[in-house]
Amino acid sequence: MGRYSKEYYLKNIKKIKVNNRRYYQTHKKEILKRAREYNSRNLDRFREIHKIRAREWRENNYKKWRKNIKDYYEKNKNKYISRIATSCYVYGKKRGDYTFKKIDGPKNECKECKTNKNLQIHHEIYPTRKKEIIQAIKDGYIYYLCKDCHSRSRRSKIVL
Numbered sequence: 001m002g003r004y005s006k007e008y009y010l011k012n013i014k015k016i017k018v019n020n021r022r023y024y025q026t027h028k029k030e031i032l033k034r035a036r037e038y039n040s041r042n043l044d045r046f047r048e049i050h051k052i053r054a055r056e057w058r059e060n061n062y063k064k065w066r067k068n069i070k071d072y073y074e075k076n077k078n079k080y081i082s083r084i085a086t087s088c089y090v091y092g093k094k095r096g097d098y099t100f101k102k103i104d105g106p107k108n109e110c111k112e113c114k115t116n117k118n119l120q121i122h123h124e125i126y127p128t129r130k131k132e133i134i135q136a137i138k139d140g141y142i143y144y145l146c147k148d149c150h151s152r153s154r155r156s157k158i159v160l
Ligand SMILES: [Zn+2]
Pocket: 110, 111, 112, 113, 114, 115, 145, 146, 147, 148, 149, 150
């Protein structure tokens, strides 16, 4: 709180906190908008801080974290299975003794910016069977995004 002297701040901490909260509540939209703009201009910094905070949170809330993952998995089983299956087929991965036969993957470039570096598979739909995955790739529902475009597309769905 650079606006106050330390002494004043400590003496009026409750009042200041209430005021800050009230200020935040009435200006929430602008504050969040500004934060979002700032973060998208400083994406590396944002990612770094996000990583550190997430790690700290995980360490302090290990059980909750495990539970969240489990709950998320239960609710999104198809997504998980689809992601794993897609990468097994597209990259011809080995699982135990079994090696998946490669299928024709998506076009080898980021759909947004056309780079061919740091590509990640992006799903718009989540088929789990081989046939359906092949069809989804053909129909353009599964394609590559580069790491930057991918995290941007995910982040645009998150309200900061
Ligand atoms: Zn890209």
